[in-house]
Amino acid sequence: MKEQVLYETAAHWFNKHGYHGTSLADLANDLGITKASLYNYVSDKRELLYKVHVRSIEAAKAAQDQAMAEDTWLGKIRKMVFNYVSAITRSPMVTFIVLEDGALAPEQAEEILAARSALDHEFRRWIAAGIRDRSIVPCDPKLVSFLITGGLAWITKWYDPDGPWTGEQVAEAMSAMYARMLSPSFAEELPADVGRILTEAGLFTLPAK
Amino acid sequence: MKEQVLYETAAHWFNKHGYHGTSLADLANDLGITKASLYNYVSDKRELLYKVHVRSIEAAKAAQDQAMAEDTWLGKIRKMVFNYVSAITRSPMVTFIVLEDGALAPEQAEEILAARSALDHEFRRWIAAGIRDRSIVPCDPKLVSFLITGGLAWITKWYDPDGPWTGEQVAEAMSAMYARMLSPSFAEELPADVGRILTEAGLFTLPAK
Amino acid sequence: MKEQVLYETAAHWFNKHGYHGTSLADLANDLGITKASLYNYVSDKRELLYKVHVRSIEAAKAAQDQAMAEDTWLGKIRKMVFNYVSAITRSPMVTFIVLEDGALAPEQAEEILAARSALDHEFRRWIAAGIRDRSIVPCDPKLVSFLITGGLAWITKWYDPDGPWTGEQVAEAMSAMYARMLSPSFAEELPADVGRILTEAGLFTLPAK
Amino acid sequence: MKEQVLYETAAHWFNKHGYHGTSLADLANDLGITKASLYNYVSDKRELLYKVHVRSIEAAKAAQDQAMAEDTWLGKIRKMVFNYVSAITRSPMVTFIVLEDGALAPEQAEEILAARSALDHEFRRWIAAGIRDRSIVPCDPKLVSFLITGGLAWITKWYDPDGPWTGEQVAEAMSAMYARMLSPSFAEELPADVGRILTEAGLFTLPAK
DNA sequence: AATGAATGAGGGTTCATTCAT
DNA sequence: TATGAATGAACCCTCATTCAT
Numbered sequence: 001m002k003e004q005v006l007y008e009t010a011a012h013w014f015n016k017h018g019y020h021g022t023s024l025a026d027l028a029n030d031l032g033i034t035k036a037s038l039y040n041y042v043s044d045k046r047e048l049l050y051k052v053h054v055r056s057i058e059a060a061k062a063a064q065d066q067a068m069a070e071d072t073w074l075g076k077i078r079k080m081v082f083n084y085v086s087a088i089t090r091s092p093m094v095t096f097i098v099l100e101d102g103a104l105a106p107e108q109a110e111e112i113l114a115a116r117s118a119l120d121h122e123f124r125r126w127i128a129a130g131i132r133d134r135s136i137v138p139c140d141p142k143l144v145s146f147l148i149t150g151g152l153a154w155i156t157k158w159y160d161p162d163g164p165w166t167g168e169q170v171a172e173a174m175s176a177m178y179a180r181m182l183s184p185s186f187a188e189e190l191p192a193d194v195g196r197i198l199t200e201a202g203l204f205t206l207p208a209k
Numbered sequence: 210m211k212e213q214v215l216y217e218t219a220a221h222w223f224n225k226h227g228y229h230g231t232s233l234a235d236l237a238n239d240l241g242i243t244k245a246s247l248y249n250y251v252s253d254k255r256e257l258l259y260k261v262h263v264r265s266i267e268a269a270k271a272a273q274d275q276a277m278a279e280d281t282w283l284g285k286i287r288k289m290v291f292n293y294v295s296a297i298t299r300s301p302m303v304t305f306i307v308l309e310d311g312a313l314a315p316e317q318a319e320e321i322l323a324a325r326s327a328l329d330h331e332f333r334r335w336i337a338a339g340i341r342d343r344s345i346v347p348c349d350p351k352l353v354s355f356l357i358t359g360g361l362a363w364i365t366k367w368y369d370p371d372g373p374w375t376g377e378q379v380a381e382a383m384s385a386m387y388a389r390m391l392s393p394s395f396a397e398e399l400p401a402d403v404g405r406i407l408t409e410a411g412l413f414t415l416p417a418k
Numbered sequence: 419m420k421e422q423v424l425y426e427t428a429a430h431w432f433n434k435h436g437y438h439g440t441s442l443a444d445l446a447n448d449l450g451i452t453k454a455s456l457y458n459y460v461s462d463k464r465e466l467l468y469k470v471h472v473r474s475i476e477a478a479k480a481a482q483d484q485a486m487a488e489d490t491w492l493g494k495i496r497k498m499v500f501n502y503v504s505a506i507t508r509s510p511m512v513t514f515i516v517l518e519d520g521a522l523a524p525e526q527a528e529e530i531l532a533a534r535s536a537l538d539h540e541f542r543r544w545i546a547a548g549i550r551d552r553s554i555v556p557c558d559p560k561l562v563s564f565l566i567t568g569g570l571a572w573i574t575k576w577y578d579p580d581g582p583w584t585g586e587q588v589a590e591a592m593s594a595m596y597a598r599m600l601s602p603s604f605a606e607e608l609p610a611d612v613g614r615i616l617t618e619a620g621l622f623t624l625p626a627k
Numbered sequence: 628m629k630e631q632v633l634y635e636t637a638a639h640w641f642n643k644h645g646y647h648g649t650s651l652a653d654l655a656n657d658l659g660i661t662k663a664s665l666y667n668y669v670s671d672k673r674e675l676l677y678k679v680h681v682r683s684i685e686a687a688k689a690a691q692d693q694a695m696a697e698d699t700w701l702g703k704i705r706k707m708v709f710n711y712v713s714a715i716t717r718s719p720m721v722t723f724i725v726l727e728d729g730a731l732a733p734e735q736a737e738e739i740l741a742a743r744s745a746l747d748h749e750f751r752r753w754i755a756a757g758i759r760d761r762s763i764v765p766c767d768p769k770l771v772s773f774l775i776t777g778g779l780a781w782i783t784k785w786y787d788p789d790g791p792w793t794g795e796q797v798a799e800a801m802s803a804m805y806a807r808m809l810s811p812s813f814a815e816e817l818p819a820d821v822g823r824i825l826t827e828a829g830l831f832t833l834p835a836k
Numbered sequence: 837a838a839t840g841a842a843t844g845a846g847g848g849t850t851c852a853t854t855c856a857t
Numbered sequence: 858t859a860t861g862a863a864t865g866a867a868c869c870c871t872c873a874t875t876c877a878t
Contacts, residue, residue, distance in 0.1 A: 001837090018309045020229035023872065035873080037838050045873065098307060098366070100227040137389065143374075143382050146367050147360045154359025157307070165352075173352050180346065181390035210862090232847060244848080246863050254848065419858090436727045438647035441851065453852080455859050463852065516725060516784070518645045555807065561792075561800050564785050565778045572777025575725070583770075591770050598764065599808035628841090650868065662869080664842050672869065842875085850868075857860085 001031060004093070006041055007055065010048045011095045015156050019049055019103040050108050052097060057115045059087045059094040064119060073130030074183055080123070081148065082175040088155050089167025096153045120145055130182070137184045148178055210242060213302070215250055216264065219257045220304040224365050228258055228312040259317050261306060266324045268296045268303040273328060282339030283392055289332070290357065291384040297364050298376025305362040329354055339391070346393045357387055419449060422511070424459055425473065428466045429513045433574050437467050437521040468526050470515060475533045477505045477512040482537060491548030492601055498541070499566065499593040506573050507585025514571040538563055548600070555602045566596055628660060631720070633668055634682065637675045638722045642783050646676050646730040677735050679724060684742045686714045686721040691746060700757030701809055707750070708775065709802040715782050716794025723780040747772055757809070764811045775805055 009030050013022040024045055028035045042048050063083035070076040087094045099112065124145045130136030151174065159170065218239050222231040233254060237244045251257050272292035279285040296303045308321065333354045339345025360383065368379065427448050431440040442463060446453045460466050481501035488494040505512045517530065542563045548554025569592065577588065636657050640649040651672060655662045669675050690710035697703040714721045726739065751772045757763025778801065786797065 016310045017312075018227035018229055018307075020227055021309045021312065024874090025872080033837095034839055036840080036875085039874075040837055098227075100230045101225045103226075103230065139386065140382060143379065144386065146363060147383060147386060150360040150363025150366075151356045152359070154355060154362055157359075158355050170352065173349060174356060177348065177353065177356060177390055181386055233849090234847080242862095243864050245850085245865080248849075249862055434728045435730075436645035436647055436725075438645055439727045439730065442853090443851080451858095452860050454854085454861075457853075458858060516645075518648045519643045521644075521648065557804065558800060561797065562804065564781060565801060565804060568778040568781025568784075569774045570777070572773060572780055575777075576773050588770065591767060592774060595766065595771065595774060595808055599804055651870085652868080660841095661843050663844080663871080666870075667841055839876105839878085841877095843872105844874095845872085847871075848869095851864105851866085853865095854863085855860105856862095 001033060001037075001041075003041055006031065006038075007048070007052055008092045011052045011056075011097065012092055014049060014052060014097050015095045018098075019100050046104060046108065049097075049103055050112070052093075052095070053099070053104075053112045056094055056096055057112065057119070060084055060119050061115075063087060064122060072135050073126050073133070074135050074179060076126050077123070077130070077136075077182065078175045078179040080126075081152070081178055082171045084152055085155060085171035085174050086167050088152070089159050089161065089170055095156050097156075098153065120149070123148075127182070134184060136182045139182070144182070151178070210240060210246075210250075212250055215240060215247075216257070216261055217301045220261045220265075220306065221301050223258060223261060223306050224304045227307075228309050255313060255317070258306075258312055259321070261302075261304065262308070262313075262321045264302055265305055266321065266328070269293055269305075269328050270324075272296055273331060281344050282335050282342070283344050283388060285335050286332070286339070286345075286391065287384045287388040289335075290361070290387055291380045293361055294364060294380035294383050295376050297361070298368050298370065298379055304365050306365075307362065329358065332357075336391070343393060345391045348391070353391070360387070419451060419455075419459075421459055424449065424456075425466070425470055426510045429470045429474075429515065430510055432467060432470060432515050433513045436516075437518050464522060464526065467515075467521055468530070470511075470513070471517070471522070471530045474512055474514060475530065475537070478502055478537050479533075481505055482540060490553050491544050491551070492553050492597060494544050495541070495548070495554075495600065496593045496597040498544075499570070499596055500589045502570055503573060503589035503592050504585050506570070507577050507579070507588055513574050515574075516571065538567070541566075545600070552602060554600045557600070562600070569596070628658060628664075628668075630668055633658060633665075634675070634679055635719045638679045638683075638724065639719050641676060641679060641724050642722045645725075646727050673731060673735070676724075676730055677739070679720070679722070680726070680731075680739045682720055683723055684739065684746070687711055687723075687746050688742075690714055691749060699762050700753050700760065701762050701806060703753050704750070704757070704763075704809065705802045705806040707753075708779070708805055709798045711779060712782060712798035712801050713794050715779070716786050716788065716797055722783050725780065747776065750775075754809070761811060763809045766809070771809070778805070 006027075009027055010022075013026055013030070017026075024035045024038055027048075028038055042051075063086075064080050066083055067076045067078075067080035070079045088096060099109070103109075104112065124141040127136060127139070127141035127144055131138050131141070155170070155174075159165075159167075161167075215236075218236055219231075222235055222239070226235075233244045233247055236257075237247055240247075251260075272295075273289050275292055276285045276287075276289035279288045297305060308318065312318075313321065333350040336345060336348070336350035336353055340347055340350070364379070368374075368376075370376075424445075427445055428440075431444055431448070435444075442453045442456055445466075446456055449456075460469075481504075482498050484501055485494045485496075485498035488497045506514060517527070521527075522530065542559040545554060545557070545559035545562055549556055549559070573588070577583075577585075579585075633654075636654055637649075640653055640657070644653075651662045651665055654675075655665055658665075669678075690713075691707050693710055694703045694705075694707035697706045715723065726736065730736075731739065751768040754763060754766070754768035754771055758765055758768070782797070786792075786794075788794070
């Protein structure tokens with residue numbers, strides 16, 4: 001059995017049923033092996049959750065890192081959202097999993113939360129910087145960060161890879177909307193390709209794949 | 210024991226630990242009674258979850274109903290977001306709880322999902338109508354509805370009543386941001402009181418309570 | 419509420435579901451009162467079982483006592499069976515309840531078992547005496563007593579007061595069959611009224627009520 | 628642990644304490660394993676009861692099938708009783724268990740009752756056929772079937788393998804008594820080996836082993 | 837690498853019983 | 858006489874985990 005599949009399955013189940021609502025029997029059954037066999041790959045149920053969280057955070061970090069190259073602060077934000085949505089919708093492994101209290105060991109939880117917090121604070125810094133140089137509308141960075149995080153976390157609850165939209169389309173649309181929310185003036189801030197989408201799709205409505 | 214307290218406690222726990230991560234012993238212990246006593250109020254653990262969901266939906270419905278009086282479509286949306294955020298931050302009972310697969314009985318789940326879907330579709334209709342009369346920027350109503358729902362659902366994960374912000378402040382800020390995202394032109398669409406807030410708070414940053 | 423009804427209901431439930439399979443909630447619900455109210459009549463669940471047993475034994479004792487007047491040993495046996503079957507089929511109170519191990523307190527169980535044993539031994543004495551004076555076929559009294567007891571105990575499992583047979587008909591038929599089993603010669607031992615039944619019913623088949 | 632032992636133990640306990648009066652802890656304790664281990668063999672407490680019932684019915688069916696070879700109707704009946712008593716007294720697995728209402732799932736209960744009913748009706752047919760060809764005394768087949776079933780069901784309540792009688796002795800004695808009950812004339816119907824028993828045992832009293 | 841069997845801990849639920857009202 | 862609320866104990870069952878094979 002491929003280890004990769006194990007984590008994808010776990011991510012899927014944790015996301016749909018929650019950590020405590022997922023039993024190792026569920027996973028084993030889904031993978032076509034026995035509960036006992038799982039212990040050849042993982043030492044713990046917790047480890048599964050932990051690793052899934054780690055990969056999710058790595059993906060978020062990557063999305064952020066790759067967005068840093070953008071020129072403007074708004075551009076960075078827009079790119080970061082785009083990257084992250086793309087990642088989430090592309091691989092079932094990269095799921096934003098809601099962290100249930102007490103599911104992870106204290107140190108693990110602390111580590112995950114610290115990593116998330118670091119990402120969040122970096123994100124807030126971008127917003128604050130953008131506000132300072134007037135490329136982003138005055139707003140509260142912390143609140144806006146939460147607001148956007150919520151939108152991103154929710155994707156896994158409704159996005160269906162077999163549905164009408166590709167991940168890139170969703171990524172494009174969401175990043176555009178958030179950019180719109182943050183840009184001090186709609187007209188001058190929107191990047192060129194959004195214009196293309198508006199044209200192609202007619203009134204910016206997402207077209208089916 | 211007050212029945213109200215029971216539901217608030219349950220909502221709190223389900224939100225923090227997930228449905229399966231919450232044991233009746235946790236609840237009972239928190240309430241200062243025994244597990245068995247819980248069964249004088251509820252017939253089932255499931256019923257607790259169900260009722261919490263029902264009340265959450267009622268609150269959302271109320272938020273929507275009370276927003277209908279607004280003149281413009283954007284105004285309705287803004288008011289709805291404001292109302293709902295206010296409700297969520299005000300009472301621990303009104304929590305947007307993530308529905309874990311299989312936690313509710315099939316008919317219950319169906320009912321809850323149907324109700325949520327109805328709210329969602331009404332919300333989408335507002336967006337679509339706004340787009341049609343050009344009071345809302347061209348966008349995909351379904352996607353935007355999901356995007357906003359995510360932001361609202363996430364609130365319970367980070368909002369702290371003992372923190373620096375009042376619920377009304379958060380409600381004001383979030384509804385303003387979403388309005389900004391949707392208004393075709395920022396300047397002309399923003400309602401008067403947002404201007405007041407901008408003034409009072411200095412650059413729209415949320416002030417501490 | 420009539421106390422009598424309580425015991426009848428209890429007897430019915432114990433018989434259908436067993437002692438442990440009957441909850442006080444079942445009884446209370448059936449009686450239209452609350453569990454707590456039951457404790458105004460009985461101090462214990464056990465007491466219910468105990469009293470039902472006592473009455474069942476009293477009925478058996480009465481059946482035996484009233485049969486002693488018969489002239490022959492076989493006549494006594496026949497009458498005893500007739501009386502007991504009549505009692506069982508007449509009143510829902512008089513049920514032969516199978517005694518589950520550990521249901522009664524040790525002393526109570528001992529008492530009930532002693533009483534049953536006394537009845538049984540008296541019954542065996544009749545058989546033995548009959549064998550001695552050749553009015554009953556040579557057989558093992560103990561085994562025959564068990565055999566007949568089984569037939570009697572089973573009645574509550576199948577007899578339906580609303581069915582085609584009256585209790586007296588069943589009593590007549592069963593006592594006749596057992597008498598047949600025990601009489602050294604069928605022709606000379608059968609009492610007169612069996613002849614009547616044979617005549618009336620055609621070939622001894624039980625007629626509908 | 629041998630699966631066979633599990634069912635024997637279960638049968639024993641259900642018989643002595645009733646289904647609801649038997650806890651899995653009792654069984655596990657008796658078997659020297661833990662409650663949880665039971666679930667490696669059975670999916671349910673109910674399944675234990677169900678399987679025990681099934682085996683009991685299979686034994687009854689076998690007893691009936693093997694009796695069909697007998698020439699006369701009375702002979703069949705006699706043999707069937709003999710076979711069944713032998714089986715019951717031989718193996719603790721083959722216990723006639725009283726079915727408590729609601730202990731089995733509706734479909735299971737229906738199945739068991741249907742099977743029992745089939746056996747019962749076949750038995751009644753034998754009686755009726757015997758009455759028709761005058762090899763059995765005129766009587767009501769249904770009532771007689773109940774009467775005999777009761778005698779058989781009761782055996783498990785009193786028979787003690789460590790007691791003075793072997794199972795075959797009991798089987799011989801009971802089948803002889805019922806044959807006596809049903810034969811139109813005692814003298815001519817009794818099979819030869821009963822005579823032997825009468826001789827050996829002195830007046831047909833069962834000798835100790 | 838895989839598994840069947842076993843298990844301690846705990847989870848949801850029922851139950852007989854008590855008691856203040 | 859009746860009851861709603863409370864509870865300790867027990868019950869059936871599930872779960873994560875282990876281990877010999």
